[in-house]
Amino acid sequence: MKKIFLIMLVVFTACNSTKNKKDNSHSIVNDMGKENIKSKTIVVLKVNAEEVECYGAHGKQNCLQIKELGEDKEWKNQYEGIEGFDFKPGFVYNLQVEKIVLKNPPQDVGDTFYKLLKIIKKEKPITDEMMSDYATLTVTKIENGRDGYLATLKNDKENLYTTTISIPNLEDNYIRLNVGDKVKIAGEYAESDPVQIFAKKIKIIEKESLKKLPELTVTKIIPGKDGETIHLSDKNKKAYNMIASIPNLGDNYVSLKVGDKVKVEGEYVDSFPTQILATKINKIK
Incomplete structure (x- = not known):
């Protein structure tokens, strides 16, 4: 009997503790005092x-x-x-x-x-699986506006689409597109000519700007105070160097290892080895 009582007491205490925890989080807001x-x-x-x-x-x-x-x-x-x-x-x-x-x-x-x-x-959130149901579109024109820009796109049958891309309507799904990018756009498609898309989420399938960049392989990584010096080479064994750190890349910083294949956006300085002032590192899977 004593054992049953102790078990009930422990359960009651645990439940009461959980309840108090929730109540406290609310009472802090209500009773904190001006x-x-x-x-x-x-x-x-x-x-x-x-x-x-x-x-x-x-x-x-x-x-x-x-x-x-x-x-x-x-x-x-x-x-x-x-x-x-x-x-x-x-x-x-x-x-x-x-x-x-x-x-x-x-x-x-x-x-x-x-x-x-x-x-x-x-x-409901838009998942990658849901994005796969949308047609792949190619950006053909960009017109900058006050709060964002108007993108004109086409599908593989040359049908035209337009969508307004801005922070107010896409919030944290906002993304900057360039002519030639291939994308999938989730949202409402209006029956018009061209078809108007009220975009909710945009996924880049292929960036046109990346096509022109060399595919590089990481050959050596030297740790530093705020990041790493990355040594790379292209398919012709041409050497490249870049600094990869959070201070210079911010949210575009990625951790690399020897053997990784990447395309690096940024300024390529004519030197030996070629110095890359990286703005974004794209890993190639």
Whole structure:
């Protein structure tokens, strides 16, 4: 009997601890006090379709993945949840939220919290498998505009399409295209001539600009303070060097190893060996 009681007590304590953890994350926002608020702003959050396993102050847990639109390029974990938001997996959300930053957050808790104001958008994510159902189109013309650009495209039957590509309508799916690029565009296709595409996601199948670049093989990597000096050669054994680091490549930085085949975008300096001032490294699979 005593053993059963102890088991029930442990279960009750664990459940109560979980409940308190959720309640605390909300009560922090509600009861923090004006004197402890550093700032309050209204932002738009994008919430990914699935939670991820993460480790917070209370150990192993599931975290929402969020991006502040116009601010974050990569998904980040939200350990404390979003007050007032009932997350349903399988949907990508755009939320208007109040972002609250604390001066002195409680121990083992972050300083930033979000409170739901409005659900702007809720939709199923577009997967690579879904992208494969769309026709491959070739960009034939680019016309720059105020907030983005208008792309004219054609399919293999010479049928014409147009789509407006801008950050306001594509958000973090925004991408810069060039004439000659081959792409797949997910979205709504209007029955018009040319066909107008209300793009939701664009996937580049083949970049025209990469065709002109030499295919290079990594032959040596020398680690440095902020990155690596990469030695490469082309099919004719011509030598190339470049610096690969986060400071000079930012989000385009990729980790390389000897034997990798790449095409490198950037400025090629006429020297020996040829020095590449890299802006993007494209691995060839």
